[in-house]
């Protein structure tokens with residue numbers, strides 16, 4: 426495994442973990458420093474008052490937004506990043522504000538996160554939009570050659586928006602995001618990229634560097650190992666003024682009186698991503714994310730990525746064919762998400778529950794509701810702190826639980 430020393434440090438920073446944690450794609454294990462920073466902030470709220478504590482955290486929160494900008498896209502700064510409740514709320518806020526003509530066409534993929542797809546369907550119903558699948562290969566990756574050839578209903582020059590998750594939740598595949606972003610840039614089609622499952626485990630900024638990604642949504646708790654209840658969105662500064670105001674409130678917009686205008690005035694969005702601000706928020710959780718980001722940057726994002734990829738590959742080699750479970754993706758997929766399809770008659774949700782209760786092992790069960798292309802599977806997602814020994818323990822636990830009758 427690459428960077429064994431980094432792995433040891435991240436494990437030591439989590440020495441309270443009482444489970445075999447192979448579930449970063451659901452929620453990465455947080456370090457003690459992330460927990461302590463939150464507790465310290467809550468204590469400061471109690472002693473200094475909540476707003477005083479927030480002022481004291483301002484620099485750290487600004488540093489967190491800058492760190493996110495740096496990980497996403499070389500043209501972004503911290504001023505282009507807004508905290509949000511989660512990736513889903515960031516996605517719906519952006520989509521509500523996104524300029525789309527009546528009858529407009531949105532390019533999506535079969536692996537879209539079901540929640541995002543619901544928001545897209547609702548907007549499509551409201552505004553008569555058409556959702557069209559981009560061409561994909563049999564494994565679910567976008568077919569860049571067919572997209573470049575540009576014929577058929579998903580021809581880029583007929584689209585008004587392209588959106589997809591760089592890494593879907595339900596399968597270990599990584600989209601060729603940089604290539605797609607470059608095509609979108611050339612075709613002048615805005616792209617909204619969901620990095621909830623990719624930021625922290627692949628090089629998102631490679632796509633950002635093409636200049637073809639207009640906006641991003643992501644979350645704290647997965648591969649960034651931050652707290653729950655925080656997400657973020659980011660918009661390129663040369664695009665943000667094309668967006669409307671998703672939820673006009675005192676946090677996001679102001680009223681400009683104009684006696685001759687219909688209604689006596691007009692709504693003016695706050696500048697930049699300020700129009701997406703969530704005024705009231707768990708500031709302690711944002712402070713925790715700031716610490717998690719600092720740890721990620723300090724570890725070296727490249728080293729984190731290399732170790733996660735290697736662990737994903739090791740997990741696939743170790744787990745394929747254990748008790749009849751089979752890999753749901755290529756052995757060499759460069760993702761830390763590993764999926765296992767069950768032997769016939771075995772229910773992944775039941776196995777997941779038993780792994781947790783009987784074996785103290787954390788993983789996730791995937792079912793068909795997660796995405797249009799989802800199939801029942803167990804999802805295993807090791808992170809920097811994971812070891813080959815964890816994978817062995819998982820394999821042995823999976824063997825026992827699959828072959829032994831439920832108690």
Ligand SMILES: *Cc1c(COP(=O)(O)O)cnc(C)c1O
Nearest residue numbers: 511512513538590594621622644
């Ligand atoms: C988890 C996930 C989301 C949603 O993130 P939340 O922070 O839970 O809203 C969106 N897209 C993908 C691909 C995800 O895996």
